[in-house]
Structure formats: C-alpha cells, structure tokens
Amino acid sequence: IAGITQAPTSQILAAGRRMTLRCTQDMRHNAMYWYRQDLGLGLRLIHYSNTAGTTGKGEVPDGYSVSRANTDDFPLTLASAVPSQTSVYFCASSEGTGNSIAFFGQGTRLTVV
Amino acid sequence: DAKTTQPTSMDCAEGRAANLPCNHSTISGNEYVYWYRQIHSQGPQYIIHGLKNNETNEMASLIITEDRKSSTLILPHATLRDTAVYYCIVRKYGGATNKLIFGTGTLLAVQP
Numbered sequence: 746i747a748g749i750t751q752a753p754t755s756q757i758l759a760a761g762r763r764m765t766l767r768c769t770q771d772m773r774h775n776a777m778y779w780y781r782q783d784l785g786l787g788l789r790l791i792h793y794s795n796t797a798g799t800t801g802k803g804e805v806p807d808g809y810s811v812s813r814a815n816t817d818d819f820p821l822t823l824a825s826a827v828p829s830q831t832s833v834y835f836c837a838s839s840e841g842t843g844n845s846i847a848f849f850g851q852g853t854r855l856t857v858v
Numbered sequence: 859d860a861k862t863t864q865p866t867s868m869d870c871a872e873g874r875a876a877n878l879p880c881n882h883s884t885i886s887g888n889e890y891v892y893w894y895r896q897i898h899s900q901g902p903q904y905i906i907h908g909l910k911n912n913e914t915n916e917m918a919s920l921i922i923t924e925d926r927k928s929s930t931l932i933l934p935h936a937t938l939r940d941t942a943v944y945y946c947i948v949r950k951y952g953g954a955t956n957k958l959i960f961g962t963g964t965l966l967a968v969q970p
Contacts, residue, residue, distance in 0.1 A: 749901075780960070787945075788902065788960035804959070835901050837958075847894075847958055849901030 747771050749850035751836050757856045758826050766821040766853050768836030774848075775841040777819040778803075779811060781832040782852075788835065794819055795841075826857045862946045867965040870940075876933040878964050880946030883927045889950050891922060892958070893931045895942040902945065902960075905931065936968045 752767045770777065779791040780803075790803030794813040808830060810822045819838075823830055834853045839845040863881040870876040882891065892907040906913055906920045908929075913920045919932040933940055945963040 778958075785962070787962040790959065837901070846904045846907070847902075849903070851901050852899070 748848055749836055749838055751834075751850040751853050753853060754851070755854040755856075757858060758823075760827055760857055761825050764823045764826055764855070766823075766834055766836075766855070768819045768821070768850060769817050770819075770836075770838040770848075771817065772838060772840075772848065773816060774838035775816070776839045776845075777813065778837040778839075778847065779809070779819070779821045780835045780837065781805065781830075782835060783832050791821065791834075826855075828857045831855060831857045862948055862961055864944075864946050864961065864964045866962070867967065869967050869969055870933075870936045872938060872968055872970050873935055876936040876940065876966055876968070878931040878933075878944050878946075878966060879928065880931070881928045882946070882948045885926050885948050886950075889948045891920065891926075891929050892947040892949065893918070893920065894945045894947065894958075894960075895940075896945070896963070897939075897942040905944075936966075938968050938970060940966065941968045942966060 749770045758764050775796045778793045780788045782788045789805045791809050792803055792811040794800045797813050797816045800811050836850045837847045839847045890907050890909050893905040894902045896902045906915055906918050908920045922929045943963040943965050945960050947958050
C-alpha cells in the first residue's frame with residue numbers, strides 16, 4: 746500500500762516560474778491537505794479539501810492554488826514562484842472530517858532561486 | 859481550536875520513559891488532544907489521541923488531567939529511533955474541516 750505519494754521529491758526552481766507539486770493517495774480518503782514547513786515555524790496549513798470538488802484556505806494560502814477534481818489527487822500550484830516559497834511541502838489525507846487521523850506524505854523540498 | 863504550549867526541547871536516556879507535557883488551558887468540551895511526531899526529514903506520523911480518558915496503544919500512552927487543561931504523552935521505553943519533534947494538537951470533533959493546526963512542538967532527543 747503506497748499511502749500518499751508526493752512528487753517531485755525535490756526541485757530547484759527559478760523565481761517567476763510556475764510549478765505544480767503533485768500529491769496522490771490510494772486510501773480513498775475524503776479530505777486532503779497541503780502544509781509547508783519552515784525552520785522555526787513548524788507546519789503551516791496552506792490549503793485543504795474536505796471532499797472532491799471542494800477546497801478551502803488554510804493559514805498561509807497566498808501565492809498558492811489547489812484543485813480537487815477527484816478523490817485521489819490534490820495538486821498544489823505556485824503560479825509565479827518567489828524565494829519566500831522555498832520550503833518543504835507536505836501533503837496529507839484523512840478519511841473525513843470529524844475525529845479522523847491524518848496521514849502524511851514524505852514531502853517535497855522546493856528551493857526557489 | 860485551542861492553543862497548546864509545549865517545551866521546546868527535552869532529553870531522555872535510552873530505555874527510560876519519556877514524558878512529554880502539553881498545556882491546553884483553553885480546551886473546550888468537544889476538543890480532542892492529538893499527538894503526532896516528525897522524525898527528521900520525514901512526514902509527521904500520528905501517535906495517539908484522546909478526549910478525557912487515558913489512552914494507550916502500541917506506541918504510547920496519553921494521560922489527560924481531570925480538568926483537561928494539560929496532558930502528557932508517555933513513551934514507556936524510549937529508543938534512539940524515538941528522537942523526533944513531538945506535536946500536541948487540540949481540535950474539535952466533528953468540525954467543518956479536519957484541518958490540524960501544528961505548533962512548533964517539542965524536540966525529544968533520546969541519548970544512548
């Protein structure tokens with residue numbers, strides 16, 4: 746069982762370029778999330794989706810967009826990358842809302858230069 | 859969701875119990891306490907959660923005070939592989955979303 750797969754594992758990106766981080770889960774979970782992690786700041790929620798076809802903004806949504814066309818995939822797009830978006834990005838999923846447990850991917854390390 | 863306060867770091871000797879505290883004095887009646895951990899360079903991993911009763915699973919025990927304003931995660935026999943950042947999170951049951959808001963956690967260093 747793969748769980749949550751993120752791609753790429755790491756990426757160096759020129760500022761101003763567009764980038765999509767991919768996230769796929771095979772657990773048929775309804776809810777999915779994107780977090781970024783920066784040294785000293787912990788994990789911060791960027792966007793989330795409670796179910797396919799719906800999305801919502803987290804703590805730090807600016808500069809990012811998401812879509813949830815189906816249950817399995819939840820891509821995160823940086824339309825025009827800036828150096829402050831250099832971070833480690835984690836995708837997560839949970840069975841649903843309420844008292845369910847989140848499972849995380851292994852992360853994507855993005856460097857914007 | 860209620861805010862949590864954890865020590866920045868703790869040490870523990872290998873083989874001994876690690877007791878990680880968390881304060882959540884503003885917790886409300888329908889909020890659960892969750893614990894996750896993050897081993898270096900990996901994604902966070904769920905450990906345990908509870909509402910008001912003490913809980914135990916194969917990884918750890920969770921002790922919640924009677925007033926629910928604080929809790930302690932116990933790793934009964936810490937190993938070097940338990941070195942990680944441990945996050946205490948409080949969230950509502952049945953909320954509109956399942957989003958978890960992480961703080962900065964406690965870095966537990968298990969010493970040989």
